[in-house]
Amino acid sequence: MIDHLLRLYPAAYRRAHGAEIAATYRELTAGEPLGPRLRDAAELAGHALRLRAGLGPGTAAARMLGAAYPLVLAASAAACGLHLLRWYAAVAASPAPLGVQLRSDLSGVWGVLLLSSLLVFAGAAAALAGRWRAGVPCTVAGLLAFATAAVASGPALGDPVAGPAAAVLAAAALLGCPPDRRTEALAAGRAGTAGVAVALVLVPRAAVAAHAVPWISTDYGCWPPLVLAAAAAVTAWRNGAGGGASRGGDSQGTGSRGTGSRGARELAALALASPLLLAQAGTVAWGDPTALAVLATVLTAALAAVPLAGRLGRARR
Structure with a gap:
């Protein structure tokens, strides 16, 4: 197997490090289960x-992906x-028996959409908790399954192009994102910011769905992007205050010692x-001028x- 894997490396890298990679792989996997x-x-x-793809650990692209890693999760x-929240709210509001609803919702493409959403949520939570070896593959598999099911479902789940394309992205x-950048991002405390952002998106929406906030019926989809933008701003502020810690741009800063982040990477x-x-x-705001204006204001x-x-x-500083 290792001979086939080595062919995936660029030729120059394979000539320089192929023997070492092969020896290490054979040593680590000797006697291991499948x-x-x-x-x-x-x-x-x-x-x-x-x-x-030019995404070695020290490249600018890899550093940007490391900054994006917690936000993408x-x-x-x-x-x-x-x-999942919208599905649960619909189930709770429906007079049909739970068993009937589950049999209907968990069959066909809708079942794939729900199960893939659950897989993404669980995988992202695991990855943010530091278990990226299991969490990232689960999240990626869920996103790709969700994208496939969303295309198959057509306009039933909104735009059958934009949503799946975003999931694939x-x-x-x-x-x-290189593994060392994943570890670095979580060690820098950004996992906590990302986790708070997820809670700030879901808890208010759950309260609205439960009619616990009587004067609000919808946020027109503007609240989640606003929360994500706030998380990016908090990260930029913390990175700017903390500054860089190593040469060559390997820190959370801009690439020079002690200069801190200017916010471009975030x-x-x-x-x-x-x-x-x-x-x-x-999908929510389309066709509503007020909602589109609010969304444009949030993005600006x-x-x-x-x-x-x-x-x-x-x-x-």
């Missing part, structure tokens, strides 16, 4: 493909959590993470707030 061997092979294949969990961002991370939530918002504010937060963090 499951762990396949997992190690998948990680090795991912490493090779990232190098072919948060957006994935929030988007699929909203799907999120899956690609998670797969493209803004790029927000742009990569937000399409999942924006696709939902566009986010474009200004994230770099401003980075500059304020730098000034605070």
Whole structure:
């Protein structure tokens, strides 16, 4: 197997490190069951493909994906959590027996949509908790299954193009992020910010669905992107205040020692993470001029707030 995996690496890298990679792989997998061997092979294949795509750990693209990693997980969990929340609210409001509803909802494409949403939510939660070896594959598999089912369902789940495309983009961002960048992002405390963002998206929406807030019936899809933008702004502020810690851009900063973040990387991370939530918002707001105006205002504010937060963090230093 290792000989086939080595062919995935760029030729120059394979000549320089192929023998070492093969020896390490054989040593680590000797006597191991099939499951762990396949997992190690998948990680090795991912490493090779990232190098072919120019996503080595020290590249600017890899640093941007590392900044986006917690936000993409948060957006994935929030988007699929909203799907599950809407489904549960519909089940709770329906007079039909629970068993009848479950048999209907869990069959065919709708069953795939619900189960894939659950898989994404659980996988993203696990990844944010630090268990990315299991969490990222679950999240990616759920996103791809959701995208396939959403295309198959047609307009029944909103736009059959924008939503699936956003799910595929999120899956690609998670797969493209090098493992050391994932660990670095979580060690920097951004997992907590992402987790709070997921809660701030879902809890108010659950309260609205339960009619616990009588003067609000809908947010027109604008609340989740606003929360994600706030999480990016908080991250930019913290990174700006904390500054860089290593040379070559390997820290959370801008790439020079002690300069702190200017917010550009966090803004790029927000742009990569937000399409999942924006696709939902566009479906809800489409055709309503007021909702579209509010959504446009939210996006404009986010474009200004994230770099401003980075500059304020730098000034605070």
